[in-house]
Amino acid sequence: SAVISQKPSRDICQRGTSLTIQCQVDSQVTMMFWYRQQPGQSLTLIATANQGSEATYESGFVIDKFPISRPNLTFSTLTVSNMSPEDSSIYLCSVRDRGYNEQFFGPGTRLTVL
Amino acid sequence: AQTVTQSQPEMSVQEAETVTLSCTYDTSESDYYLFWYKQPPSRQMILVIRQEAYKQQNATENRFSVNFQKAAKSFSLKISDSQLGDAAMYFCAYIYQGGSEKLVFGKGTKLTVNP
Numbered sequence: 001s002a003v004i005s006q007k008p009s010r011d012i013c014q015r016g017t018s019l020t021i022q023c024q025v026d027s028q029v030t031m032m033f034w035y036r037q038q039p040g041q042s043l044t045l046i047a048t049a050n051q052g053s054e055a056t057y058e059s060g061f062v063i064d065k066f067p068i069s070r071p072n073l074t075f076s077t078l079t080v081s082n083m084s085p086e087d088s089s090i091y092l093c094s095v096r097d098r099g100y101n102e103q104f105f106g107p108g109t110r111l112t113v114l
Numbered sequence: 115a116q117t118v119t120q121s122q123p124e125m126s127v128q129e130a131e132t133v134t135l136s137c138t139y140d141t142s143e144s145d146y147y148l149f150w151y152k153q154p155p156s157r158q159m160i161l162v163i164r165q166e167a168y169k170q171q172n173a174t175e176n177r178f179s180v181n182f183q184k185a186a187k188s189f190s191l192k193i194s195d196s197q198l199g200d201a202a203m204y205f206c207a208y209i210y211q212g213g214s215e216k217l218v219f220g221k222g223t224k225l226t227v228n229p
Contacts, residue, residue, distance in 0.1 A: 001161075031215075042205060042219045043159075090157055094217075101147045101209055103217050105159035 002027050002095050004106035012112045013083055020079045021109045023093030028073035033094040034066070037108070043092065049076045083113045116141045118208050120220035127196045128228050134181075135191045135223050137206030144168075145211040148182070148189045153222075154202040162204070165189065193225075201227045 003026040013019050023032065031050060035043040047055040047068055055068040069077045080087055093106040117140045127133035139148070150162040165173045165182050173180050177197075181190045193200055206220040 033217075037157075042221045045216060048216075092159065094159075096215070101211065101215075102149075102161060102164060103209075104161065105151075108157045108159075110157070 001102070002029060002097065002104045004093055004095060004104060006093055006106040006109050008109060009107065010110040010112075012114060015084050015113055017083055018079055018081045019083065019111060020077050021091055021093075021111075023076045023078070023106055025074045025095050029095040029097075030073070031096040032070065032076045033096070033103070034068065034076075034078045035092040035094060035105075037090040037092060039089070046078070046091075080111065083111075085113045087111065088113045116143075116208055116210065116218050118206050118218050118220040120204075120206055120223050122223045123221070124224045124226070126226040126228060127193070129196055129198060131196055132192060132194045133196055133225065135193075135204050135206075135225065137189045137191070137220055139187050139189065139206070139208050139218075141187070141208065141210070143210050147209050147211065148180075149207040149209075149217075150178070150180070150189075150191045151205045151207060151219075152200075152202045153205065154199075159205075163191070196227050198227050198229060201225055 005024045007022045034046040037043050045058050046061045047057045049055045049068045049070040051070050067079045090108045092108045119138045146167045148165045152160045152162050163175045177194045179192045203222045205222045208218045
């Protein structure tokens with residue numbers, strides 16, 4: 001299984017600012033995913049980030065609010081822009097093992113917006 | 115669209131006892147995978163067990179086993195000899211083997227283990 005790290009693990013931010021979350025994987029993966037988990041809720045897919053192409057966003061999420069970079073096969077970033085208290089959530093990075101269709105998750109970033 | 119339903123928002127079990135968490139799903143596909151993930155308070159999502167739809171045999175991982183009923187579109191998780199460390203949110207998830215390959219999650223079941 002892939003080992004995934006995320007930075008920062010948590011942050012407290014002021015409204016109107018932006019935060020960039022980093023996701024690093026210990027092996028090369030084609031598909032990386034970003035999820036949001038609001039308090040007490042399940043996971044919601046924000047976007048799929050494939051290396052060498054633009055990220056694909058799910059309904060309700062837009063690139064201006066959640067720009068994503070995927071410069072290589074082991075790294076991705078998600079930026080939460082112009083934050084509001086409604087953005088307070090856990091943000092999780094995930095990668096897919098296509099051989100077994102298993103998906104592994106990073107430890108998450110807990111974001112609080114004041 | 116595929117959906118995953120977990121009808122038990124919360125469950126509790128006594129330590130060393132057995133508990134079963136329910137999951138149903140809706141799909142028109144025949145080739146897919148089903149998963150149970152565990153999320154303890156540390157928030158790390160941990161893959162507990164997986165089931166391929168084409169396999170009739172139910173998956174087992176140590177104290178964790180599933181009851182996969184393909185015709186009924188049911189995928190329950192049984193935890194035997196429950197331990198305090200099993201306390202967590204449990205999410206059932208589905209993925210279609212082809213197509214968009216999005217992992218679809220249920221809303222989760224919070225499991226409490228009482229000593």
